[in-house]
Structures are given as structure tokens and as C-alpha cells.
Amino acid sequence: MATRTARTLPVPPWSLAVTAILSVQLGSALSIHLISKVGAAGTAWLRLSIGALVFLAVARPPLRAIRRHDLPALLGLGIATGVQTATFLAAIARIPLGTSVAIEFLGPLTVATVRSHNKRALCWPALAAAGVTLLAQPWHGHIDLAGIGLAGCAAGCWAVYILLTQHVGDRLSGIQGLAITVPLAAATTAIIGVHQAIGHITLETLAAAAGLALLLPVLPYALEMLALRRIKPSAFGTLMALEPAAAVLLGLLLLHQDPSITQLVGLILVVTAGTGAQRGGRRIAQVV
Structure with a gap:
């Protein structure tokens, strides 16, 4: 039934992937207010936590299907997802959204390059690094090393996420896996998150968090699953390379982060590197 529905959707599959990208970056941009x-x-x-409740309601965790050797990958995936989410949000509170996403994108880009087993593919991370440098513009004298470091940590977690997702995906379906890993991610962020949020939680903040949870991770994962049933993983990965561009656009529209000509050139380099790395490659997985 689900496959038949995916094939008869009256929209092109690329539009589902693009909508997922916009949902992710919209959720990131709108998180700034809640972060404050x-x-x-x-x-x-x-x-x-709210996303975990949604996934638990949609799919019961297949606990009986989990084997002992699956536990390290599941635990690692949950922790990586939680740390990636927290460090990325901390990064966008310090540096522009587009710059944060471009730095974070170095993680999956490096994984795609290594998996290609092609020495010439090493030019793509180098090109992306040059683009990130143009976006950060360290020669202006003011550079937030903490923000860049946090985005770099998120990049490393995204790379780990991709590597562990392959193992978990071989054992559990998308929603079933999320029903386990997203609660683990929520528990990971609770170590610091509860301390930060306690005393500041109101009905307004809960409503805002619920809306953000729908934007990321609930809606993007649903759209991605539908898109991947109708397009090749390599084509999907190429579309994901547009994510830094979407971040810059929404940063401009919602956060009034106006990029310079130099930063736009850097953005083009990052998108070009992401697109090139995906030629004949595998999917760049989306994080929560």
C-alpha cells in the first residue's frame, strides 16, 4: 500500500526532497528564538523528545528483533544524533546559518569522497573547504572560533551518523529505527538540556518545540522515504548538496543574515563540491 501510494503521488519526486531540505533549514532558522x-x-x-514521542506513536520499537551486536551501533547512532543536534544549534546561535551548514556539510562530503575510492575525488573536500573559508572570512579579523568548532563537531557527528545508519538500516526499517535512535538522542541531549531548559518551560515554549519537531525530524524523514522510493540514491544525494544554499536563503529571509559577494562565491564552491562528490556515489543521509 505504501509503495503504491508513493508511486501515485501527484508531485515529482525531486520536489519531495527539496521540501525536506527546506523543512530542515526552516526548522533550524526558527530554532534561534527558542535557543534564546x-x-x-x-x-x-x-x-x-517531542519527535521521539511522535515516532514511538507511529511505530513500536522492535525490541525483540534487536540482537546484542546491534546495541553498539544503535547506541552510537543515538548519541551521535543528539550531539550533532545540540552542537549545530549552538553553532547557529554564534555564526550565520549558511556558514554553519556549510561547515557541517564537510562531514557527509568527506564520507562520500572516501567511499568513492577515487583519488581524484579528494578535490571535492578541498573545494568545499575553500568555500567554507570564503564564507567564514577569517581575514576580517572577527571570527568566532567556538561557533566554527561547534559546527565542526556537528560535521563529525553527521559523518558518524552516516556510517552507523548503514548498519542499523540493514537491520531495521526507517521508522522502526527512528523509534529507537531518536529517544536515545533525546536522552543524550537531556544531560545538559534539562539543566538549561528547567525553569524556562512554558506552554509557549512547548508549543514552539512541538512545531520545530514536526519541521525536523518528523516531516523531513517522511518526505525522504517517499522520495527515495522514486529516485536513485545518487540523485537524492545530489539534491542534498543544495542544503547550504537553502540555509543561506532562509538565513537571509528570516534572520536577516545578508551574505557578501565573497560569501556567495564560497557557497557556490560548497554546493559544487557536494554535487561533484555524489556523482555515482551513495546517499548523503539526513540527520535529525
């Missing part, structure tokens, strides 16, 4: 109230870790904890 409950902190980055608090925002991550609330968002992931």
Missing part, C-alpha cells in the same frame, strides 16, 4: 529562551541543548532536548 532555553539554550541550544535545551532546544535540542525538547525538539528531540
Whole structure:
């Protein structure tokens, strides 16, 4: 039934992937307001906790199907997802959204390059690094090393996420896997998030967190699953390379982060690197 529905959707599959990208970046941009109230870790904890409740309601965790050798990958995936979410939110509170996403994108880009087993593919991370440098513009004298470091940590977690997702995906379906890993991610962020958010949680903040949870991770994962049933993983990965561009656009429209000509050139380099790395490659998986 689900496959038949995916094939008869009256929209082109690429539009589902693009909508998922916009949902992710919209959720990131709109998180800035909540971060100012409950902190980055608090925002991550609330968002992931509500997302976990949604996935638990949709799919029961297949606990009986889990084997002992699956536990390290599941635990690692949950922790990586939680740390990635918290560090990325902390990064966008310090540096522009587009720059944060471009730095974070170095993680999956490096994984795609290594998996290609082609020495010439090493030019793509180098090109992306040059683009990130143009986006950060360190020669202006003001550079937030903490923000860049947090985005770099998120990049590393995204790379780990991709590697562990392959193992977990071989054992569990998408929603079933999320019903396990997203609660683990929420528990990871709770270590700091509860302390940041406690005393600041109101009905307004809960409503905002619920809306953000729908934007990321609930809606993007549903759209991605539908898109991947109708397009090749390599084509999907190429579309994901547009994510830094979407981040810059929404940063401009919602956060009034106006990029310079130099930064736009850097953005083009990052998108070009992401597109090139995906030629004949595998899917760049989306994080929560």
C-alpha cells in the first residue's frame, strides 16, 4: 500500500526532497528564538523528545528483533544524533546559518569522497573547504572560533551518523529505527538540556518545540522515504548538496543574515563540491 501510494503521488519526486531540505533549514532558522529562551541543548532536548514521542506513536520499537551486536551501533547512532543536534544549534546561535551548514556539510562530503575510492575525488573536500573559508572570512579579523568548532563537531557527528545508519538500516526499517535512535538522542541531549531548559518551560515554549519537531525530524524523514522510493540514491544525494544554499536563503529571509559577494562565491564552491562528490556515489543521509 505504501509503495503504491508513493508511486501515485501527484508531485515529482525531486520536489519531495527539496521540501525536506527546506523543512530542515526552516526548522533550524526558527530554532534561534527558542535557543534564546532555553539554550541550544535545551532546544535540542525538547525538539528531540517531542519527535521521539511522535515516532514511538507511529511505530513500536522492535525490541525483540534487536540482537546484542546491534546495541553498539544503535547506541552510537543515538548519541551521535543528539550531539550533532545540540552542537549545530549552538553553532547557529554564534555564526550565520549558511556558514554553519556549510561547515557541517564537510562531514557527509568527506564520507562520500572516501567511499568513492577515487583519488581524484579528494578535490571535492578541498573545494568545499575553500568555500567554507570564503564564507567564514577569517581575514576580517572577527571570527568566532567556538561557533566554527561547534559546527565542526556537528560535521563529525553527521559523518558518524552516516556510517552507523548503514548498519542499523540493514537491520531495521526507517521508522522502526527512528523509534529507537531518536529517544536515545533525546536522552543524550537531556544531560545538559534539562539543566538549561528547567525553569524556562512554558506552554509557549512547548508549543514552539512541538512545531520545530514536526519541521525536523518528523516531516523531513517522511518526505525522504517517499522520495527515495522514486529516485536513485545518487540523485537524492545530489539534491542534498543544495542544503547550504537553502540555509543561506532562509538565513537571509528570516534572520536577516545578508551574505557578501565573497560569501556567495564560497557557497557556490560548497554546493559544487557536494554535487561533484555524489556523482555515482551513495546517499548523503539526513540527520535529525
